Amino acid sequence: GAVVSQHPSRVICKSGTSVKIECRSLDFQATTMFWYRQFPKKSLMLMATSNEGSKATYEQGVEKDKFLINHASLTLSTLTVTSAHPEDSSFYICSADDRGGITGLPDTQYFGPGTRLTVL
């Protein structure tokens, strides 16, 4: 239980293009999903909180017009990196909160396998 998938796992794109990353909770519903970014050999940094049916909440310093988040259903959130540049190259990883439904543990987030974005 508590499986989260991400697609694609790896993407290479040209500078200036937009890239969409999908995050799905496969066996549970997630009203809240989170997007993190991880640079090589660094920790995860929270970018934004994605709430089903409402606007995402962005962390300080994260450009909301550059990183568009849509949480259209209880099992799907998407992150679109618009007009990507080489500095956007990173490992993007999402998580979903099962609200204790799977494990019985509150507040536990389950992570997707991540998407490695390379912008040329």
Next chain:
Amino acid sequence: AQKITQTQPGMFVQEKEAVTLDCTYDTSDQSYGLFWYKQPSSGEMIFLIYQGSYDEQNATEGRYSLNFQKARKSANLVISASQLGDSAMYFCAMREGKYSGGGADGLTFGKGTHLIIQP
């Protein structure tokens, strides 16, 4: 100030030995949750163990246990009988604030400890 501090950037441990990974945290909230995740070279984040701030007993999950010392704001992960497959990055994380049911908060992560188990 850092909210989560992991003071061990890297550790080498002999197989079958017990391992303690250090984690201290900083929060003024009364209600919070502490987590440990394992990240192998593939990049996925694997949930290991959770400790709530109001839990009186230390959390245990198979070979993993969390040594929770609330007064010292410490939440060390203990891995008993280490295995070669335990080699990975280990992250301590915290969720602050009361879970009200109306939303949820993201996690704050430490910088991680790179654990290498040697045969």
